[in-house]
Amino acid sequence: MKLVGIAGSVADKSYNRMLLKYIASHFGDEADIELLDINDVPLFNQSDDQTEGDAVQYLKRKIEHADGIIIATPEHNHTITASLKSVIEWLSFKIHPMAGKPVMIVGASYYDQGSSRAQLNLRQILESPGVDAVVMPGNEFLLGDVKTAFDDQQNLKDERTVSFLKTTLEKFLKFVTVINDMNKPEDPGWEAEDLESHGKVETTVEGVDMHAADWVEKAAEKTHAAEGDDYVKLDRGLLTVNQLNYFLNSMPMELTYADANNQFIYYNHFLEAKDMLAARTPAQAGNPMADCHPKPAIPHVKQVIHMLRTGKTDMFRLPVPGMGADKYVMHYYKAMHDADGDYKGINELVLDIMPMVNYYLEHTGQMLVKDPDAETDAVSGASSRSKAAEKPAKPEVDEVSGASADAEPTAEPEKPAKPDVDEVSGASSNS
Amino acid sequence: MHKFVAIVGTNSDKSTNRKLLQFMQKHFAKQAEIELVEIKDLPLFNKPADKQIPATAQAIADQIDQADGVIISTPEYDHSAPAVLMNALEWLSYYIHPFADKPVMIIGASYGALGTSRAQEHLRQILDSPELRARIMPSSEFLLGHSLQAFDDDGNMIDQTKLAKLAGLFRDFETFVDLTKQLNHANEANRQEIRDLDWANL
Ligand SMILES: Cc1cc2nc3c(=O)[nH]c(=O)nc-3n(C[C@H](O)[C@H](O)[C@H](O)COP(=O)(O)O)c2cc1C
Ligand SMILES: Cc1cc2nc3c(=O)[nH]c(=O)nc-3n(C[C@H](O)[C@H](O)[C@H](O)COP(=O)(O)O)c2cc1C
Numbered sequence: 336m337k338l339v340g341i342a343g344s345v346a347d348k349s350y351n352r353m354l355l356k357y358i359a360s361h362f363g364d365e366a367d368i369e370l371l372d373i374n375d376v377p378l379f380n381q382s383d384d385q386t387e388g389d390a391v392q393y394l395k396r397k398i399e400h401a402d403g404i405i406i407a408t409p410e411h412n413h414t415i416t417a418s419l420k421s422v423i424e425w426l427s428f429k430i431h432p433m434a435g436k437p438v439m440i441v442g443a444s445y446y447d448q449g450s451s452r453a454q455l456n457l458r459q460i461l462e463s464p465g466v467d468a469v470v471m472p473g474n475e476f477l478l479g480d481v482k483t484a485f486d487d488q489q490n491l492k493d494e495r496t497v498s499f500l501k502t503t504l505e506k507f508l509k510f511v512t513v514i515n516d517m518n519k520p521e522d523p524g525w526e527a528e529d530l531e532s533h534g535k536v537e538t539t540v541e542g543v544d545m546h547a548a549d550w551v552e553k554a555a556e557k558t559h560a561a562e563g564d565d566y567v568k569l570d571r572g573l574l575t576v577n578q579l580n581y582f583l584n585s586m587p588m589e590l591t592y593a594d595a596n597n598q599f600i601y602y603n604h605f606l607e608a609k610d611m612l613a614a615r616t617p618a619q620a621g622n623p624m625a626d627c628h629p630k631p632a633i634p635h636v637k638q639v640i641h642m643l644r645t646g647k648t649d650m651f652r653l654p655v656p657g658m659g660a661d662k663y664v665m666h667y668y669k670a671m672h673d674a675d676g677d678y679k680g681i682n683e684l685v686l687d688i689m690p691m692v693n694y695y696l697e698h699t700g701q702m703l704v705k706d707p708d709a710e711t712d713a714v715s716g717a718s719s720r721s722k723a724a725e726k727p728a729k730p731e732v733d734e735v736s737g738a739s740a741d742a743e744p745t746a747e748p749e750k751p752a753k754p755d756v757d758e759v760s761g762a763s764s765n766s
Numbered sequence: 767m768h769k770f771v772a773i774v775g776t777n778s779d780k781s782t783n784r785k786l787l788q789f790m791q792k793h794f795a796k797q798a799e800i801e802l803v804e805i806k807d808l809p810l811f812n813k814p815a816d817k818q819i820p821a822t823a824q825a826i827a828d829q830i831d832q833a834d835g836v837i838i839s840t841p842e843y844d845h846s847a848p849a850v851l852m853n854a855l856e857w858l859s860y861y862i863h864p865f866a867d868k869p870v871m872i873i874g875a876s877y878g879a880l881g882t883s884r885a886q887e888h889l890r891q892i893l894d895s896p897e898l899r900a901r902i903m904p905s906s907e908f909l910l911g912h913s914l915q916a917f918d919d920d921g922n923m924i925d926q927t928k929l930a931k932l933a934g935l936f937r938d939f940e941t942f943v944d945l946t947k948q949l950n951h952a953n954e955a956n957r958q959e960i961r962d963l964d965w966a967n968l
Contacts, residue, residue, distance in 0.1 A: 346813035378810045379849045382779040413895035414846075414888065417811050417853030424843050456846065456888065463845035 343419030525641035550621025777806030782913035842885035881909030
């Protein structure tokens with residue numbers, strides 16, 4: 336779980352900041368808590384809109400990506416500080432990143448009753464319609480007499496305080512789960528996947544026809560793409576574009592990149608289409624995924640993408656028969672994510688695993704034996720399909736084909752052995 | 767004639783709260799001298815360890831010291847007083863105490879129907895805290911809702927019922943100021959207590 340912490344002070348020294356730091360380090364095993372700095376946020380002024388400024392945008396981004404917020408508030412004149420109120424005003428003026436976010440309030444004060452009034456006030460402010468946060472009810476963590484509460488290492492001294500804080504935090508973690516579950520947008524369902532790629536993601540190259548055979552060249556020109564001996568900094572290393580190509584083209588498998596907008600933007604091009612396990616041609620790069628699949632396969636392609644996008648599964652496996660009895664071709668669809676966990680598309684890996692199996696058997700002195708209890712007869716399933724493969728018409732492109740058949744993809748003997756319907760095979764078992 | 771300081775509780779260039787105070791300044795000119803005070807130039811309060819108060823804050827404190835009372839007109843942001851007003855009150859309670867025993871009248875204007883009722887409640891609570899200890903006029907409230915439509919082109923209040931209420935409250939405030947002058951037996955003790963409040967040495 337990812338939480339952000341905001342201490343309501345811009346003073347050089349703040350016990351509330353110390354308290355949040357303590358919570359973040361002491362309870363690091365229970366939640367990943369990142370402290371957000373509010374020092375650079377200007378005092379709210381409706382006539383001088385700084386919503387687009389770095390300081391406010393930084394808070395917006397961090398809050399949007401967090402599951403919940405912990406606010407530690409000082410108490411000044413029986414209320415919260417102007418510095419904290421100002422932050423909340425920015426986050427309720429033109430943008431509303433706290434809307435629906437679970438919030439836990441804590442507070443430290445010099446007095447024994449400290450921060451109780453500020454906490455009550457803060458609760459009221461956070462629940463006003465422009466802010467619309469969801470504050471955890473009940474629990475109040477008040478750290479009074481704060482000047483004597485920490486030891487030299489900035490740890491809380493009192494065991495009972497620590498254990499109460501732990502209980503409160505654990506409750507909050509449950510609260511966050513419940514609230515976020517409740518707020519989850521209604522899943523539009525797999526039908527909403529747009530294989531025509533009408534949408535756009537931040538990397539989409541606009542103004543270049545996705546269907547064009549020279550999409551790669553045009554899009555490269557438009558983006559001033561690195562090429563040849565240009566260096567590219569990677570996690571973790573530095574390669575030239577040429578080196579990247581050597582590297583990807585020597586992978587013992589066929590790789591395809593489909594982005595989050597369902598646009599097919601790359602494959603490692605080291606074979607002619609006719610020699611590939613899942614045929615692709617150079618002209619196809621850039622196409623919307625709909626172009627790369629026969630119509631009947633579309634629903635199942637959508638189902639797989641949707642499962643990957645929504646995180647129902649991180650990798651979808653699909654054996655695709657039809658390449659001959661000596662081959663066992665696997666298609667792996669792996670979801671890709673950025674550092675924030677946002678979906679970035681699919682890495683499709685296609686390879687024949689039989690060479691590996693054979694190598695293993697040979698080098699360990701073993702052989703394959705049929706399992707008498709097996710329910711699915713994968714081998715015969717494959718060979719019945721191989722008849723289809725002998726026909727000249729090989730499925731055009733079948734990357735995300737036959738989607739939902741993960742469980743028993745080859746166990747649908749009633750399907751006609753016609754190559755372009757082949758994609759659809761075993762599809763519906765998952766839907 | 768009473769002399770009042772009127773604090774515009776916002777830094778917004780276009781403010782109906784400022785309009786309200788400007789109207790009062792003009793409308794009650796025969797009764798009292800009202801001086802408008804802006805708070806938009808105060809820096810963000812950061813509890814400086816050296817206890818240095820900005821000159822702009824000190825200037826406002828001096829104006830308040832010399833006034834018979836203070837009128838504060840507050841907008842409502844997120845069901846509470848705006849940060850910029852809270853900020854001014856933080857400076858005006860940090861090792862200076864111009865509000866101690868000072869009569870205060872709270873008013874407010876908002877775009878919506880409710881006319882800052884929640885912000886005024888909040889402000890009352892703040893002014894009542896031990897570091898400020900203002901003498902807020904009790905049991906009175908002037909809420910100007912739909913404030914964008916409340917004034918004509920000359921800045922006059924359109925609604926005569928509202929205006930009658932405001933005039934009544936203003937008279938009451940003048941009476942309250944005079945009464946408060948007699949409630950002076952604990953002034954010295956109050957001031958001493960406030961001076962003894964030293965956050966750094968608690
Ligand atoms: C102007 C001012 C007003 C204060 N008012 C209060 C108050 O009303 N209640 C309180 O408990 N502490 C008050 N304090 C003291 C501390 O600032 C406060 O206890 C704070 O919560 C300490 O947290 P921090 O170290 O994170 O700033 C006030 C301090 C200042 C400078
Ligand atoms: C961040 C923000 C929050 C606001 N929240 C409220 C609110 O809670 N209630 C309300 O009546 N108006 C709210 N408003 C609208 C008006 O600013 C408000 O009515 C104000 O009192 C108008 O005063 P002014 O004309 O002096 O600026 C909000 C405006 C901003 C910019």
